[in-house]
Every structure is written in C-alpha cells, then in structure tokens.
Amino acid sequence: MIRILFIFYHLAWLAALPLLRRFPRISLGWDQRTLRQAPDGPFDLWIQSASGGESLLSNAIVADLTSRLPADASLRVLLTSGTQQGIDTLQKGMQQRGDNSALNSAVSFFPFDSPAIMAKAFTRFRPRLIVVLETELWPGLLNQAKKRDIPVLLINGRMSQKSFRWYQRCRWLFKPLAPKHIWAISNEDASRFGDVLGSEKVKVMNNIKFDRIEPQNTLATQPPFSHLFPHNTPFVLLGSIRKEEEDKIVSTIAMLLQDRQDCIIGVFPKHIERADDWLAKLREHNITAVKRSLTTATCQPGSVIVWDVFGELAGAYGLARVTFIGGSLMDLGGQNFLEPLVFGLRPLIGPYWSNFSWVTREIIDTGLVREVTDEKQLYVELLNRLDRDEPREQVIEQVVQFLGPRKGGTRLASREIMKILHPDSE
Numbered sequence: 001m002i003r004i005l006f007i008f009y010h011l012a013w014l015a016a017l018p019l020l021r022r023f024p025r026i027s028l029g030w031d032q033r034t035l036r037q038a039p040d041g042p043f044d045l046w047i048q049s050a051s052g053g054e055s056l057l058s059n060a061i062v063a064d065l066t067s068r069l070p071a072d073a074s075l076r077v078l079l080t081s082g083t084q085q086g087i088d089t090l091q092k093g094m095q096q097r098g099d100n101s102a103l104n105s106a107v108s109f110f111p112f113d114s115p116a117i118m119a120k121a122f123t124r125f126r127p128r129l130i131v132v133l134e135t136e137l138w139p140g141l142l143n144q145a146k147k148r149d150i151p152v153l154l155i156n157g158r159m160s161q162k163s164f165r166w167y168q169r170c171r172w173l174f175k176p177l178a179p180k181h182i183w184a185i186s187n188e189d190a191s192r193f194g195d196v197l198g199s200e201k202v203k204v205m206n207n208i209k210f211d212r213i214e215p216q217n218t219l220a221t222q223p224p225f226s227h228l229f230p231h232n233t234p235f236v237l238l239g240s241i242r243k244e245e246e247d248k249i250v251s252t253i254a255m256l257l258q259d260r261q262d263c264i265i266g267v268f269p270k271h272i273e274r275a276d277d278w279l280a281k282l283r284e285h286n287i288t289a290v291k292r293s294l295t296t297a298t299c300q301p302g303s304v305i306v307w308d309v310f311g312e313l314a315g316a317y318g319l320a321r322v323t324f325i326g327g328s329l330m331d332l333g334g335q336n337f338l339e340p341l342v343f344g345l346r347p348l349i350g351p352y353w354s355n356f357s358w359v360t361r362e363i364i365d366t367g368l369v370r371e372v373t374d375e376k377q378l379y380v381e382l383l384n385r386l387d388r389d390e391p392r393e394q395v396i397e398q399v400v401q402f403l404g405p406r407k408g409g410t411r412l413a414s415r416e417i418m419k420i421l422h423p424d425s426e
Contacts, residue, residue: 002173006115006143013114020112028084029109035117039106041126043078044421047133048110048141052085054133057156057208057410059093061131064414066103073422074102078125080110113140122148129420131413132179134158137167142177151420152179155413156208158358159184159192167196181416185358185409207358208409215342215396215403223315225292228299234263234321234386239313240270240335241326245350246281248329248375253304254285255379260386261302266316268307270327270335275308282306317343322385324348324378327355337369341399344392348372348381366402368395 017034020026031037047062049055058079069075079090090107097103111121118140130145130152132138137154145152159167167174178197183205184190194202229235236256241249253265267278275291282289288303292312299305307313317323317340325347327335334353341347348370363369372378 002143002176005173006139009139010115013112013117017112017114025083029087032109033112033117035111035120035124038108038111038121038124039078041078041124042076043106043125043127044076045129045131045417046078046080046125046127047131048080048136048138049086049090049133050136051081051083052089053209054136054156055079055081055086055089055093056212057133058090059097060208060211060410061155061413061417062093062103062105063097064410065417066097068414068418069102070422070424074104075421077103077105078127079105079107081107082110113138115140115143118144122150129153129417131155131417135163137174139173139177142174142179146177153416153420154179154182154193155416156205156409157182157184157193157202158186158189159196160354164192164196167192171196183412183416186360205412206406206409208413209358210403210406211408211410213338213342213399213403215344215399223312223319225295225312225315226319228295228297228305229264229319230298230301233301234260234389235316235319236263236265236382236386237268237316237320237323237340238265239268239316239323239325239340241267242270242330242332242335243274243277244332245326245329246274246278249324249326250281250285252324252375252379252382253282253287255376256382257287257302259383263386264299264301265304266307266320267304268313268316272308272310275306278306314339314343317345320345321389322348322382324372324382326350328352329375329378341368341395344395344399346370346390346395348378348385350374350378363402366398368398368402 047058049058062077081087081090087107094105094107111117122144127150130150132154133156135158174196175198178201182193182197182202184193184202185207187204190202190204238249269275269278279289282304289306292305292307292309323340323345325335325337327333328350331352333355337347337349346368351371351373364371370381372381
C-alpha cells in the first residue's frame with residue numbers, strides 16, 4: 001500500500017514542480033532544492049529546520065555539540081531550511097561559530113520531498129543521523145531514512161490541534177516511517193505524537209527556546225535614540241502591532257493621551273512599511289506623531305513616535321515603563337512577548353497568542369505577563385501601570401525563577417545526538 005502511495009506521491013511532485021517554480025518565495029534556492037547545486041557529503045549529522053525560528057534552534061544545538069565533542073573527534077554537519085529567512089539565520093550562526101578542525105558545517109535549502117529528489121539527496125549527503133525540528137514530518141525524507149537504516153530524531157516536537165487532525169487521518173502512512181525517537185515540548189504534544197507515531201517512541205523535553213532567553217539587568221549601552229525622551233518622561237511602548245489591529249490601538253492611544261499628556265508613546269508596527277499609514281491614522285485623531293527616521297530632536301510629551309527603523313525594539317524595552325505586544329488583540333497568533341521580560345518589563349498582551357502557547361498559561365498565572373481582553377481594558381492597564389515604575393531587578397528575579405526549571409532543552413538534544421554519533425563520549 002505504501003509503495004503504491006509513493007508512486008502517486010512521485011507523480012504529484014512531477015506535476016507540481018513546474019508550478020512551484022513560478023512562486024518567487026519557493027523559486028529562491030531552486031538549484032539547491034532540486035540538487036543541481038548542493039553540498040557534497042558525507043555528513044555526520046543533517047538538521048532540518050522549517051524557517052527562521054527553528055533555525056535558531058539548529059544553531060543552538062550545533063554550538064552545544066561543538067563543546068561536547070571529544071578532543072580527538074570531528075563533526076561534519078549539514079543544516080537545511082525551507083525558507084530564505086531560515087537560510088540567512090543558519091548562515092549567520094555558521095559565521096558566528098566559525099569552522100575549525102572539530103566542526104565543519106554547510107548550509108543549503110531543504111530538497112523538495114519528491115521521492116526521486118530525496119533519494120538523490122541521501123546519496124549525495126550520506127548522513128549518519130538526521131534531526132528534524134518541531135513538526136518536520138516529510139514522507140519522502142522519512143521513507144529514504146527507513147530504507148537506508150539511518151536514524152531520525154524529532155526534537156523540540158510540537159503538533160497543533162489542526163495538524164494533529166490531519167496526521168491522524170494519515171497515521172497508517174506515518175507510523176511505519178516514524179522517527180527513532182520523538183522529544184515533544186509538552187505532555188499535550190507528546191500525546192498527539194504518540195497517537196500518530198507510537199507512544200513508545202515519545203518522551204517530553206524542555207523547549208529549547210527557553211534556553212535562548214537570558215535576562216539582563218541593564219542595557220550594555222544606551223540606545224542611540226535615548227535623547228528623544230525628556231528626563232523622567234514615561235515611555236509607553238506598543239510593539240509588533242499588526243495591520244488588522246491598528247484601529248484598536250489608535251483608540252487606546254487616544255484614550256491614554258486624554259489622561260496622560262505627560263507621556264510619550266512609541267509605536268512599533270510589525271511591518272515598518274506601515275509607518276506612513278500610522279501617521280495618517282493618528283493625525284486623523286489630532287494626535288501629534290512623527291516618524292523615528294525623521295526625528296533627531298527631543299520629543300514633546302503627549303506625542304507619538306512611529307518607528308520605521310529596524311533593530312531598535314530591544315533597546316526601547318530597556319527605556320520603556322510599560323509595554324503592550326501586538327498580534328494579540330485579534331486572532332493573529334501573537335508576537336514575541338518574552339523579549340521585554342529579558343529587560344525586566346512585564347508585558348501586556350491580548351487574548352490571542354496561540355503562536356506562543358508553548359510558554360503555557362503559567363506565565364500569566366505568575367503575573368509576569370498580563371492578558372487583556374480588548375482595547376478598553378488595555379487602556380486601563382496601561383494607565384494603571386504608568387504610575388508604578390516597578391524595579392526591573394525584581395521582575396528579572398522572578399523571570400529567572402520561572403525559566404530555571406524550563407531550561408536544558410539544548411543540552412538534552414545534543415546529548416541524544418552524541419549517544420548515536422559518539423556513544424563512547426557519553
């Protein structure tokens with residue numbers, strides 16, 4: 001049955017490839033995706049990450065592996081991703097690590113999962129071990145690994161309810177091809193993977209993403225825009241605001257400035273090309289607003305700065321008294337609300353943050369993050385917090401306590417990899 005399915009799967013890929021070539025995002029790295037250009041093996045380890053976020057995890061694992069290698073051992077690693085953002089992240093990590101006699105790494109786009117292309121990939125890459133991150137269950141990849149008796153580990157595994165329903169219908173396909181071991185990031189995810197792939201293969205681990213959060217008491221240097229704020233002027237930061245929730249946030253700003261003309265509000269659109277649209281919306285409400293790129297002098301309290309400059313959000317968290325993180329007032333999945341905690345700032349978020357469900361509601365229960373239902377409650381919470389000015393050291397201490405038992409995922413992942421590649425070193 002599976003053999004017949006792969007014949008149809010192969011034919012489907014043959015039909016799809018000419019169409020896929022027309023999509024700019026997919027046509028990037030086409031020669032690598034089709035193996036016309038690709039690194040040559042053999043590789044000890046092949047790590048596949050879907051996009052940018054997962055690629056950060058790949059970098060963390062490789063960095064930890066390097067420190068665990070026996071003195072006389074070496075490691076050749078292939079790092080792949082399906083998006084340009086992922087490739088850029090992997091290449092940046094490779095540059096930061098630098099290759100040496102112990103570690104040699106290569107970066108490439110993930111080959112199309114066509115059975116014919118994937119067979120060529122295995123012949124070319126000749127991996128000893130494959131690691132897939134989160135939910136990268138590709139039938140062609142798993143089938144070739146099974147045929148060639150190459151172990152596959154699924155690490156930092158997560159499976160949404162929507163994905164689970166789909167995989168359940170295809171359980172008969174994936175269960176025979178299942179990875180050797182699956183490490184899921186929660187009991188709920190473990191239950192879903194177990195239902196689809198076999199519970200005997202599944203264990204629970206701490207999410208590697210927690211290892212990347214390192215609280216810091218102060219900014220290393222004052223950001224280049226700190227002069228924009230008059231001394232002791234409260235700064236309200238509205239970060240990663242999505243287009244769909246702009247009108248709600250404008251309403252919040254208008255209400256807040258009616259009561260607190262002494263503060264300055266910074267709006268960080270998720271997509272900075274929205275900056276001019278933001279200026280127009282604010283001016284329709286008679287709110288004084290300027291673009292960050294055009295601002296050099298100290299701003300007046302009661303005004304709004306619309307950020308249209310990349311790379312300044314982290315520094316702004318270090319200056320803000322209160323913050324709200326967008327993508328969460330409407331059903332958009334949420335944005336990264338953990339980053340302000342690094343700087344000792346408790347964020348407000350809306351009720352929609354499914355993209356960060358892996359953090360769990362414990363972070364709400366502890367009071368590190370406050371959830372609001374709508375723009376009116378957001379206004380009330382911002383107003384209340386403007387008068388508090390909580391010591392950042394106190395928040396950071398609580399963040400450290402929260403993160404402590406949740407760290408260690410990277411160490412577990414590299415330990416499991418070393419058990420297979422260098423069993424004598426463990």
